[in-house]
Amino acid sequence: MNLIVNADQNWGIGKNNELLVHIPNDMKMFRQTTIGKVVVMGRKTLESFPNGMPLPKRTNIVLTKDENYKAKEAVIVHSKEDLLEELKKYPDEDIFVIGGESIYRMMLPYCNTAHVTRTDYVYDADTYFPNLDEMEEWHITEESEEETYFDIEYRFVKYEKV
Numbered sequence: 001m002n003l004i005v006n007a008d009q010n011w012g013i014g015k016n017n018e019l020l021v022h023i024p025n026d027m028k029m030f031r032q033t034t035i036g037k038v039v040v041m042g043r044k045t046l047e048s049f050p051n052g053m054p055l056p057k058r059t060n061i062v063l064t065k066d067e068n069y070k071a072k073e074a075v076i077v078h079s080k081e082d083l084l085e086e087l088k089k090y091p092d093e094d095i096f097v098i099g100g101e102s103i104y105r106m107m108l109p110y111c112n113t114a115h116v117t118r119t120d121y122v123y124d125a126d127t128y129f130p131n132l133d134e135m136e137e138w139h140i141t142e143e144s145e146e147e148t149y150f151d152i153e154y155r156f157v158k159y160e161k162v
């Protein structure tokens with residue numbers, strides 16, 4: 001199972017239920033990587049998308065404890081156990097955990113590959129990703145050159161669990 005995240009220098013990922021930064025090339029990479037695949041997210045992340053709509057051309061799986069929650073074109077699950085049962089339907093390598101903080105933390109033990117866009121700046125954040133550099137089982141296996149978007153510097157870093 002994979003995860004995909006954009007994290008700042010302090011592993012900050014969001015503020016007020018929004019992303020910290022919008023980098024077109026990063027969005028493009030996210031789209032290319034997840035299109036046709038299964039994306040797993042928390043209810044708050046779904047609601048942070050334009051009009052609260054699931055991502056097109058992907059199987060969207062959304063976690064909420066609200067038994068009455070409805071979302072068009074998305075599979076709704078109500079617990080980690082329900083989610084793991086649902087995920088048995090799909091090849092493990094086709095599954096991408098896409099946030100937010102609570103879902104990344106819950107699903108990190110089930111993931112073996114992390115696609116991390118590291119933005120070289122400290123933003124004011126209220127949600128964070130666990131610091132993979134401090135976890136001895138996670139190793140950087142690929143890293144791009146530094147890229148820039150106006151004054152934002154970032155790089156694509158692949159971590160794998162060994």
Ligand SMILES: NC(=O)c1ccc[n+]([C@@H]2O[C@H](COP(=O)([O-])OP(=O)(O)OC[C@H]3O[C@@H](n4cnc5c(N)ncnc54)[C@H](OP(=O)(O)O)[C@@H]3O)[C@@H](O)[C@H]2O)c1
Nearest residue numbers: 005006014017018019042043044045064065099100101102
């Ligand atoms: N930088 C990035 O790559 C990235 C990616 C995604 C999101 N984000 C950011 O992350 C922030 C949101 O993160 P978050 O942690 O606040 O919210 P979240 O993880 O997106 O959603 C949290 C919600 O998921 C549901 N949930 C969580 N665990 C569950 C469980 N075990 N069983 C059933 N439902 C469960 C609950 O919904 P109910 O309250 O409905 O029960 C909970 O309130 C936003 O700022 C967003 O922009 C950043």
